[in-house]
Each structure stands twice: as structure tokens, then as C-alpha cells.
Amino acid sequence: MTAGPYSAKVMEHFMNPRNVGEIDGADGVGEVGNPACGDMMRLYLRIEEGRVKDAKFRTFGCGAAIASSSMLTEMIKGKTVEEARAVTNLQVAEALDGLPAVKIHCSVMAEQAVKSALDDYAKKHPG
Amino acid sequence: MTAGPYSAKVMEHFMNPRNVGEIDGADGVGEVGNPACGDMMRLYLRIEEGRVKDAKFRTFGCGAAIASSSMLTEMIKGKTVEEARAVTNLQVAEALDGLPAVKIHCSVMAEQAVKSALDDYAKKHPG
Amino acid sequence: MAKVFFDHISTTPLDSRVFEAMKPYLLEWYGNPSSHIHDQGQAALRAVDKARSEVAALIGAKPGEIVFTSGATESNNLAVLGTAEEAGNGKRHAVVSGIEHFSVMNALIPLRNAGYEVTVLPVDRDGLVDPDAVRSALRGDTALLSVMHANSEIGTIEPVAEIGRIAREAGVPFHVDATASAGHIPLDVREVPADLVTLSSHNFYGPKGTGALFVREGTKVAPRVFGGFQEMGYRAGTENVPGIVAMAAAAAIASKEMGHWADHLGRLGKMLWDGLSGIPLLHFTGHPTKRLPGHVSFWVEHAEGESLLLFLNVKGIMAASGSACSSNLRGQDEEDLVASPVLRAIGVPSDICTGSITFSLGKGNTEEEVRLALDALPRIVERLREMSPTYLDYQKRMSQGG
């Protein structure tokens, strides 16, 4: 039993987020959300040989948003571009041992951030 | 401080009512109230030389009704007919150290009982 | 002097285990469940969630079907007025039994003012509602049916399962006021097709200030208290956390122990009933067997009720005339003291209603206490009768071979 509204896993990622930062000259950058809506995530990807070689993020948002961002970067690192694109918000939420119902949208933001970054990558690297 | 809704005086008269009973061949008998309304009082008077020589009552009713009846008989004994007729419900209530607001009508019943008994006496002893 | 509390129908003493359960939420965990971003609020929120499950379990409901309120009166109001509001404009008819509590009856006043028609179902001499009468009363435009589980004043237990099936068939939301019965006799909403059930903490050894309304999934009830989004939107306002925790503790204890209590109270009730039978001109009220355990109600001729109760209290025995409300000295007029709508409904002649008494026993009462009451009451009745002009007249009629 944790003290806050979140699982211990969420709190662990919130307090010690993995992969915070930027990637200089990232192969793909995605940005979703809006501070006016309470959260915003920027995701940087380094893609090599069709695989996510590195991922970094910056997020403005609640505990769930930060933990989802952190968890997402861990999940996609090493995955192929196709595998990374297939990651769903529910997988992120599950990996965090669940999120409160009103916070599910934070995991959705993480899912969208990957898609946005991969779209950016595809645009920059056509074919 | 007493335990119940009534003053110590009311409780004392309720538990040990004075002058309960009848007077055989009373000079005046008064009856007021109605069991359907929750109380009924019958008052017997012995009148000698224009004075209340004796008074007895029977009452069906709440604590305040019984205490008012008892107090009333004490108050009118020895009084002249005129003095007895002048006893008011407020005097009865005061003598009992007060009654709850919704119980004032019990003292009214006592006042009316004297008047009724004295009317009966006047009818039986015209002139 | 021994103090004997025989007025459990007005309220019950707090179980000491309930006090222990409540205490930490008064002293240590004082958080507001809406402020659940931090430990204090989170502890409060979790306590309320747990409490919801425990209260639900008492009647076989799901946690999400329990709405906490400030008490039975609020629950009854919410059931009646909240359901009527959601029923839609076409449905402007309500059906209630003639022995519902004021918190159901008086909730009908605004409905009547708004043009609703109300059918009041009669009860028989024992206080029972006739299911067939329910069937005939329900109409296409009936918004709500309300029949209580057990009556406080006369103890009668109504056939709510059967009545519920009739309501279900007719598609009418069915409210059961279980204030007097919950925690004392079983009521399982998986078997009784009630859509709304009122529960009252202080009537089953929990504290005053908390009640609940069971709202069956899918039943529509408009809120009556507006503000923040507490209680799933059914009831705004910061939750009475210690009260809710305590009610849940009381519910959990009752769930386990009510069978034992009922056995014990059944025995004491029988002893009391048998003993009282010896008093002349005493009439029991309510159904002889379909009644709350430990609940013995009656009226005596030629002795006024308040005097009886006052005298009993002096002798250390605390009882009441059934519904705490109907002996309300603070009422606007004396009416309150005299006219019990329930006794009128079961046909007790109104000039003797005033001699009514309800002995409602609780789990803590003993045989010794019953004996004390059985020793005291006949003498008190005798003494008051000796003072009563009506008894004198009665005796004269009798001696004249009347």
C-alpha cells in the first residue's frame, strides 16, 4: 500500500524518472499535449538500423504524466520502429501497475508522443 | 438540574400528588378536558362558609396535568370562593417552578377545573 | 439505581468496538478525502472506500451502490424526492404505506404541492401492508413506491420481498426504509428487489450523523445537496469520515452478530410479552410474530402515556411511545403528543392512543432488566389508574354489572 493516489511503481518513476533530457540532433522529435490542458510531453528519439537506440523526454504534467513518460522511454528503447509504434497506452499503464481512471489520458499522451516522434522520423527519413 | 423535562417541583407533585380522591357529596364538582385530547381532570370541592374547606381530584393526563392538579388543590384550600376563582393558570405554573411551553395548557386545565367546580357549586347553592 | 435502556428504537448505544474503529479517524487521520494528493487525504479516501464495501456487505449490495448521507431522514428524502425528480414529467404519482415515518410522509409535501397524486396504502390491524393493495395501487404513471421494512412504533415487519416483486413487474422504483430493521434482521438486495434502501447508523450501534442510501445500479436518483463531487455525485459535501468509518464498523459487527442478537432479543421479548399479558386492559400492537426481535409495543387503557413513561424513568426504566418524533415536547402544538398516525392507521381508538408504550430492547439488555420492568410497570399502571377519573367510571360501570 502506497501513501498517495498512485501505485508504488508510478511513484518510483515519478521520483526517479528515467531518460529525462534531450537528444541533440534527434532522428525524431514528437510533442503532444498542451500546458493549458495540464500536461505536455516532448519525446526525442535516436533511431539506428530501424531500432530505437535512445529515447529522452521532457514532460510538464502531473505524476502520472511524468511516470508514463519515463516508463514509455524504457519500454521503447531497443524496440524496432514498428514495435515502438505498436506500444499502447494500456501497456504503459499496465507496466506502471495501473493508473487512476481519470489519469489514463496521461498514458495516452505517452502513446501519442511515440507516434508523433516516429511520424517526424518518417518525414525526415523518407523511404 | 432534574433528569426529566420537568422542574423538581413538578416531579415531586407528580410522584406524590396531594389530594387525590373524591369527596362524597361534594358541594361542587368540575370536569374539564377529554381523554381523546390527552388529559381530563375532575375536581371535587367541599365549601363551608364561603371557603374551600377541602379539594380532591382525579386526573388522567401527563406529568404536568397531574402536578398542576395537585398544586391547584393545595393552592385553593382555605381560600374564599372568590379567591379560588381568581387563581390563574400562570400562578399554578409558577408555583410549580414553571412548565415547558407546550405544557402550559395543563395549568389552564387546572384553572378551568376550579371555575367549573365553582359554577357547579353556585348552581347547586343559588343565592 | 439500575438504569435500564428500553428505547433502542429511538437510538442505540455505540458499540465500544465501533468507538475504537472511529477513534483514529477523529484523532490521527483527520484528512479530507477530496484532498487526497497527500497522505492525510489519501488515508481518509481509502477509509471511506473501505467503509462503502462494508456497508454494502450488510445488505448484499455492491460498494458503488452505497451513498453515504447524514442519516435516515436525508436518505428517505433523497429516495423519495430524488427518484420523483428523475421519473420524468409524465410520472406524477407516488404510493406509500400509511405507516411510513415522517421523513417519507413529509417528503411528499413538496411533491403534492407540485401536483403529484399520492396513494396512501392502508394497513391491517397488525400493521401489515397487503401486497394485493400494492398491485392495485401501482399505475403507469407511478414514479415511486415506498414501504418500510419494519415499523419503529409497532415493530411489524412488512413483506417487502413480495411487494418488491410486484413493483419490479410494474416497473416502479421501490424504496424500502430499513432504518428500524437494518443490522437487526437480514435484508439482502439480491433477494429483495428493492431499488432504494435507507440505512441508519445510529440504529445499529453506530453513531448519529451518518446514514446511507442503497441505490441499485441503473436506478436514477437526482441529488438533493449541491456542491463538490463527493459520493459519486449523489451527495455533495465533505464526507463525515469518522462517522462513515464507524457506521461501517457497526455494519460489519451486525453482519456477523445479528443472528445471535436476534436469538437473545427474541427470548427477552417473549419474556416481556408474556409478563405484560397479565396487566388488565393492556393491548399489544403490531403483528404478534412478524415483528422486530426484542420489540414489544402496547397501549393500556386509563393511563396516559407520558405519565407512564415519566414514572418508568423515575424507576430507572427508559422507554418511549414508539416514534421519537411523536413524543416531541418541542412540537409546535400538543398534537404531537396525542395523535400517533401509526396507531390511528392500525385502528386504535384515538382517545386511548395516548397510553401507548414501546419497549425496544437492545443486545446489551438482560433478563434481570426485563424482570425489573415487569415488576415496575403493573404498579405504575395501577397507581395512575387510581388517579384517573375514567378508570373510576369504568369500575363503577363494571360493578353495576356493565
Add this chain to the structure above:
Amino acid sequence: MAKVFFDHISTTPLDSRVFEAMKPYLLEWYGNPSSHIHDQGQAALRAVDKARSEVAALIGAKPGEIVFTSGATESNNLAVLGTAEEAGNGKRHAVVSGIEHFSVMNALIPLRNAGYEVTVLPVDRDGLVDPDAVRSALRGDTALLSVMHANSEIGTIEPVAEIGRIAREAGVPFHVDATASAGHIPLDVREVPADLVTLSSHNFYGPKGTGALFVREGTKVAPRVFGGFQEMGYRAGTENVPGIVAMAAAAAIASKEMGHWADHLGRLGKMLWDGLSGIPLLHFTGHPTKRLPGHVSFWVEHAEGESLLLFLNVKGIMAASGSACSSNLRGQDEEDLVASPVLRAIGVPSDICTGSITFSLGKGNTEEEVRLALDALPRIVERLREMSPTYLDYQKRMSQGG
């Protein structure tokens, strides 16, 4: 780890003296005041009467002007809806400030549905209502004016005495929600011409589950809870006796001690305010001087509010975003978390509202605790900003000489 409670605006810890005052009415004197024919009921009735005097004394009212309720939400609902109902059909206009609590604002929904017109008064950047705006808003058909005494979220104290005089002149019933202020700063109804005042026990070191509404003699309020004749007919339902006794004990303590508390909290509040001033891009909210003692509210740019609060909690410091309701994770949608109507009303740009925090201190807090918070917060803000894309962009703009 030290636990620092800085969320007294959501609720306060129970004063141990209040617990001691309440305890006998949980354990020993459990009677129902309506069942006052016997010792138990009589003790309960007397306790409630005494409590009424004590609560009245807190605001200079007469005992008969205090109606006990289940809490501030119910009191606010009763004030708004009960007054509107009594105002008569011709009067279908209500005036409220734009920073009233949901329990006032949402009580207007049924009024609006019934065709009422509502004027919402703007507030200035400090959250103050302009008495002149009140004067212009009141009309011949105004049924009610409601302006709170102090705002929970931003701490601003409104000029209710002046506003009251305007309402009195215009003959409009004036309701003051004193939930956040009562027991903390003086409010005397002999000086402030308010007709209705909401009081909340759990906001001044009493328990949850009890509140009160002051109803000035002669003011007409229709009841909202129907049933027995409790609370002089204003509010049916068995009284929450221990809660009422406890609220009264809390009121009596506050009456005596609130001056000391305010001094102490004024000092701590200043220390906190001064310390926080050092954090860049931090903006205080509410009036700088006309504010609740010990109440310090602000928003910071580039750090989201929930994250701040969560992090603070991990560091042992419990705070909230002001109104417990507006941080309600259980809300139907995320709106709750984002949009604070109060911050919008004072013109805080909506994309940064989310970084708002209220530190509301209580009489038990210490300088040491303030130091802990002042030590923790700057680092937390720094850490969250380092994670924020908006802060990165801001820094870039700055370094480009923006």
C-alpha cells in the same frame, strides 16, 4: 520523517479538548433528543441546547438563530435555496460573487432551471468584491445576495460588513459563507448585517459531519430536509449529538483563542511569504494583507500543480491546490484538475493555473515546519522545471535575449 500538515483549509485536526468534550456523548450519553421523556434523551436535548448557545456566542448570535446541519455544503444549500423559496414568486434574481464555493454556485443550478436570473459579481486581481458593484447589482426582484467571508483558495477576506449594509438598505437577504473564516477571524452578526451565515465545524478544529447556519430572527428560510420537528423546523432528522457538542466545544475554544492563533499564524505566514518570494516566476494570489492568517497561496510557472503537491507530500509536506474540490481525482473528467474557477476569476492565465498551491497553516504548526517547506519547495520547483519542455523553451528565449 516529519509530517507537516499545511492543508488546514481542506480540514483541520480535531483539538484534543474537543475530542474529550465529544467522547461522553459517544459513549455515555447516547440518547436521542426527541426521546427526552427519559434521562438519556433529556441529557442529549440539554447538550444540544447548550451547544446552540456556544455556537451562537462565536458570532454574537442568539441561540435560537443557530440551525445545526451536516456541514457547510448543506448550510450553503439551505441558505441559497431555502431563502429563494421563501422570497416569493416575484423575486427571481440572485446575486453571488464569482469566487463562491461550489456549494453556493451549484445550488444556483436548480434556481436557474426554475427560471431565476443570476448575477455573478466579478472580483479584482486580489479577489476582492467591489461593494459598488454589489449596489448596482441589487434589484427590486433580488431574492438573495451571497458573498463569502474569506476565500479558501486565495485567502482574500471580503468586505462583508460594508456589503451587508448595502444589502440591508436594499432589503435583500444577505448570506455569508464563513466556512473558511469562522473561528479564525472575528465575525459578529451584531456588527455585520448578514442574515444568514454558514459555519463549518471541521474547519475550526471540530469534527466533520456538523455545520450550522445562522438565520437571523425574522429571516425566512424554507426547510430542505423534511421529517420530524428537529432544529425548530428548519432541518429534520435526529441530531448528530456528539458532532454538535464537539462543534460547540470547538466554537468555545475558538472564541477564546482565535486572537492568539491569528498572531501566531500571522507570523508564520509572513515568514513563509517572505521565504517563497525568493523563488523565481512565483506569483502570490489573493490580497497581500486582507487575507486569512497563515494562508499563503501562489502559482509557479513551468511546474505542474499536482506534481508539486505530490513531491511535497513525499517530502512530508501536505498541501493542496486550494479548494479540495478542484483537485478531485474522482471527478468525472480531468477538467476538475485544471480549471480553478477562482483563479480564472482573478485573471490567472489558464495555461498556468495548474501550478497553483495553497499553504494553509494551523494553530499547531511551527516555525521549524515553515523552514522545512521553505527548504523543500525551491528544489522541487527546480527539479520539475528541469523536466519541463516549457521551461526549456523559456530558458532558450531568455538566453536569446528575449
